[in-house]
Amino acid sequence: KQEVTQIPAALSVPEGENLVLNCSFTDSAIYNLQWFRQDPGKGLTSLLLIQSSQREQTSGRLNASLDKSSGRSTLYIAASQPGDSATYLCAVTSFKAAGNKLTFGGGTRVLVKP
């Protein structure tokens, strides 16, 4: 059974610092891994999707790496801004998962202080 863990559960940084968010998963037989952003009480916005054959993906200030063999992914957010304050969730799709379901971690709640 796939389990996804995110550490730390919460993170507070001053504006301008780089953010490093960690995600680990127990079964390396994944199809892809995604990072989502969730604002309080809202739905999820997809940030980056990494296929199992890829090592990283970049979009603007965001960079996500994937090490499938060790079951880890890291999301880097450069030069953080107060608008980056949100909960960040990682999710994996396992090969042959029923219904192409996403298995989520518990999220990291980020606060960027001005």
Next chain:
Amino acid sequence: ETGVTQSPTHLIKTRGQQVTLRCSSQSGHNTVSWYQQALGQGPQFIFQYYREEENGRGNFPPRFSGLQFPNYSSELNVNALELDDSALYLCASSFYDSDTQYFGPGTRLTVL
């Protein structure tokens, strides 16, 4: 092109009651997935519907059931509500086997 919409936004029910939540998928998407997100936790997969049939189910009891209609919209029904059913219910639509799912804003259910 409209995004994924859900109704109602908020809902308050009492234990033992039944509830129906609704989801309209993004235009053209034929697959809808439902997730339950308890406060402070990540979403958990409930089930997925494709072509009006259930296509995968998570670890939820049978009192959680669903429907998908010919226009690909979907309903989530929960019978015999329990306090632990209080959560944000999210639906996501996609093309079948697509990597990308688009999430709606969710329905916040409170069970008293």
